[in-house]
Amino acid sequence: MKKRVVGVLGCVLLMLSTGCSDECVDQFDCRREKGDPAEGQEWFCNSDEKCEQRPIVELPLEPDAGDADAGVPDSGTPDAGEPDAGVDGGGQGTGGKGDACTTSADCTSSLRCEGAPSTCQAMWVAVTGRDDGGTSKALVMRFDTPGITALTEGSADSRYPRWSPGGTHVSFVQGAVDSSGKKVAGELTVRDVPLVAGQSVVVADGGSGDTESFRSMEWEPGAAIAYVRQNASQRSGISTVAPGTSVSQVTTTGAFPDWSRDGSTLAYNVTEEGLLTVKPGGSPSPVANADKSSEQPHYNRANEQLLYLANPAGELETFEGESLPTSLFRLYNIDVTGGGQPQLVADVTTESSTGGDVKSFIAAPTWAPDGSWAAYVRAYYFKPTSGKPVLCGSLVSPCQSRPGNVIFLKRINPADGSASGDEVRVADDGTLPSFSPDGRYIAFIKGGQLQIQQLDPAAGTLVNAPIVHPKAGFTLQTGDSDDHRPRWQPR
Numbered sequence: 001m002k003k004r005v006v007g008v009l010g011c012v013l014l015m016l017s018t019g020c021s022d023e024c025v026d027q028f029d030c031r032r033e034k035g036d037p038a039e040g041q042e043w044f045c046n047s048d049e050k051c052e053q054r055p056i057v058e059l060p061l062e063p064d065a066g067d068a069d070a071g072v073p074d075s076g077t078p079d080a081g082e083p084d085a086g087v088d089g090g091g092q093g094t095g096g097k098g099d100a101c102t103t104s105a106d107c108t109s110s111l112r113c114e115g116a117p118s119t120c121q122a123m124w125v126a127v128t129g130r131d132d133g134g135t136s137k138a139l140v141m142r143f144d145t146p147g148i149t150a151l152t153e154g155s156a157d158s159r160y161p162r163w164s165p166g167g168t169h170v171s172f173v174q175g176a177v178d179s180s181g182k183k184v185a186g187e188l189t190v191r192d193v194p195l196v197a198g199q200s201v202v203v204a205d206g207g208s209g210d211t212e213s214f215r216s217m218e219w220e221p222g223a224a225i226a227y228v229r230q231n232a233s234q235r236s237g238i239s240t241v242a243p244g245t246s247v248s249q250v251t252t253t254g255a256f257p258d259w260s261r262d263g264s265t266l267a268y269n270v271t272e273e274g275l276l277t278v279k280p281g282g283s284p285s286p287v288a289n290a291d292k293s294s295e296q297p298h299y300n301r302a303n304e305q306l307l308y309l310a311n312p313a314g315e316l317e318t319f320e321g322e323s324l325p326t327s328l329f330r331l332y333n334i335d336v337t338g339g340g341q342p343q344l345v346a347d348v349t350t351e352s353s354t355g356g357d358v359k360s361f362i363a364a365p366t367w368a369p370d371g372s373w374a375a376y377v378r379a380y381y382f383k384p385t386s387g388k389p390v391l392c393g394s395l396v397s398p399c400q401s402r403p404g405n406v407i408f409l410k411r412i413n414p415a416d417g418s419a420s421g422d423e424v425r426v427a428d429d430g431t432l433p434s435f436s437p438d439g440r441y442i443a444f445i446k447g448g449q450l451q452i453q454q455l456d457p458a459a460g461t462l463v464n465a466p467i468v469h470p471k472a473g474f475t476l477q478t479g480d481s482d483d484h485r486p487r488w489q490p491r
Contacts (some may be wrong), residue, residue, distance in 0.1 A: 035391065092438075095120040104491050109438050110143070112167065112491045115194060123436065124489040125443050126151075126161035126170060126194070129474030136477065138172035141469060143441065143452050143488070148472045152192060153198070158189075159374060160483055162219040165263065167489040168193055169243070171203070171225050173214045183212045190243050193489075204241045210249070211239070220490050221301070222259035224280070225268055226250070238268060240280055250280050256482070258305050261301045267336065269295040275308060277336060280371060287337050293327070296482065300367035304336045305417045307345070307365050307374055315348070319381065320388040320395060328361040331376055333417045345410055347420045353398045356384035363405075364432050364481065368439045371414035373460065375426070375433040375442060377405050392430070403428035407444055409460055424460045426453060431478050432485040443486040448475035450486060 093106040099120050101113035107120035114121050121473035122142045129139050131149070136152040138158040141479045151172050152158040158174040169190050176186030185206030192199055203225070206212060211229040219225045235255040241247045250257075254268040254276065267277050267287070274294040275287035287294075288308065292312040309329040316325035331346040349360045358380060365376040381395035381404075383389040393404030409424040426433065430444040430451065439457045443450060449471055454463040477484045 012142075043058040087337075096314055097121065107139065109440055110436055110491075112489065123167075123491060125434075125450065125452075126163065126482050126487045126489070127445070128159045128161070128477045128480075129471075130477055131474055136176075137403070137474060138170075138174075139476075140170065140489075141450065143436070143443065144467060146470055146472070148469075149195070151195075157186070159477075160214070160217050161487060162217050162225065163487055163489050164190075165169050165220045165490060167220075167224070167491070171217070171219055173217075176213065183211055185209065187212050188217075188227070188241065201243055203243050204247050209239060209241070209247050211236075215255050218257055218259055220259070220262060220263075222263040222266075225250075226259065228255045228257065248280060248423055250277060251284060254284075256296045258298050260299050260304070267297040267299060267306055269297060269308075271295075274310075275306065275334075287334065287336055289341050290332075290334055291342070291395075294332070298363070298365060298367055300371040300414075301369040302371040302414055304338075305371060305412075305414075306334050306336055307367055308332055308334070309362060309365060310342070313336060317381070317389050320390045328359075329363065330459055331362040331365050331374065333374070333412060333419070335417055340417075343417050343419065345412070346376055346378070346408070349378075353382065355398065356382055358382055358392065358399045358402075359389075364485070366433055366435065366485070368435045368457065368485070370439055370457075372412060372439070372457065373435075374419070375407060375410055375412045375435065376410070377407055377431050377433070380469060405429060405431050407431070407433050407442075409442075412462060421460075424462075426462065427451065427466070432482070434486040434488060436488050437491040443488065445476045445478050445484070447484065450476055 075326045092109050094102050095107040097111060097120055101107050101118050101120050104112040107113055108121060112123050120145045124140045125143050128142050129137050131137055134331040136157050136159045138161040139148050141148050151161060152174050156174050157176060158172050160168050161172040163170055170193055171190045173186045174189050177184035187202045188204040190201050190203055206478040212225045213230040215230055216228040217225055224242040226238055226240045228238055229236045237252045238250045238254055238257050239247050240250055254270045257266045257268045259266060265277050265279050269275050269276060272292055274292040275290040275297050276284045277287060278284040281417040291310045291312040293312055294308050296304045299306060310332050311327045311329050317328060318325045328348055330348055332342040333345050334342045346362050351358050360378045360380045363377045363379050365374060367374060380392040380399060381389050382392060382399045391404050392399035392402050406428050407426040407430045409426060410419050411421045412419055426442060426444060428443055430446040432445050440455055442453050442455055450469040452467040456463055
């Protein structure tokens, strides 16, 4: 049933990502219709589905240093032995974009220090997109300006980009095949950031990683990349690997691993067992008082509280067009070390409608880094008095014209984990929310595009209109749920 909720949500989220029809002119049609773009420019399809030229923006390519081991990343240990202090990456300075800096603490909010010579620059966001030919690509883009760079050179498939502690490396899977007739794990690959032309290091493949697919990968703030092994349709436990080291098996069962703030412990879930934690090399421990239906745990960067989904009442719905039931999740928070009781953050809802009820359940939760806000998707559906329920915004129903998914925020007290106040509505038809390291922006995917919404983290109010990134030949993916959540470069 856990897999089915991902499947159903994947269908509706994919529909919202790509739309009901493909009307957007791609970059190749633009070239055919309008010829080559001007020097230093490229075609892209804007939000009005019109061809426009924009400057080519790429990560800077730096020459190889020429060392014998040049291009091999470090072991994955955070810089200087520790991640930058605080959830904001070491404080906030006065340096504006392009100003000289020594560390990210010299830069204003949402800028980080990088390059040679070092300057304050906007953080990158990593996503998975699909190009017009159907090939998946791991992509990065500056959060504040248009411009997409693929992490693989050439035509190789790639997906699921993840950042190292400190944001100086990025991992992704390349060469994977996942179809009904064929499965190839591909290679778990790491590149330096800023990108170095021709430089990449394979840290594991299907054989060394003992998997048919690298799934549910997480890296920062851990020293190693955690991933879930897959054998046919079954998830078969968690392994870790760091550049320069061999693969280590951490658990024999479980999925959805997430690193604690100090990178020492993984939280994860096992079907019909609920939530557990484990230190690599140690033995798993159940999270006391979490229901056995609990799954998809998330740590924040300020305390030992876990945000997670659960269905303690065992409520299920079999949606129109589906043969298996979907679990109607609620959102909870629990202190891993305190032994306390779970606290409800977001409940299922019901509102009367003609011929039945419009209901909702929760998906895709995540934390603000300081633990002061939870973000999540509320998925709406119509349940008729007779017959199968249908997701809103899709098939004919009284809620056909309303959003099927809505991103909300809920305030959390970091001291005790309690939720309070009304939900803050962030975006209709958006999904997979992701907070910036300083908690001042939230990224999400809507209509196959990345959008960045500025927030007032104190009041929880939205600031300015969202920044909408043009597709530029790539439709951002949502169907693999948390695997496709945008990932911010650590500050």
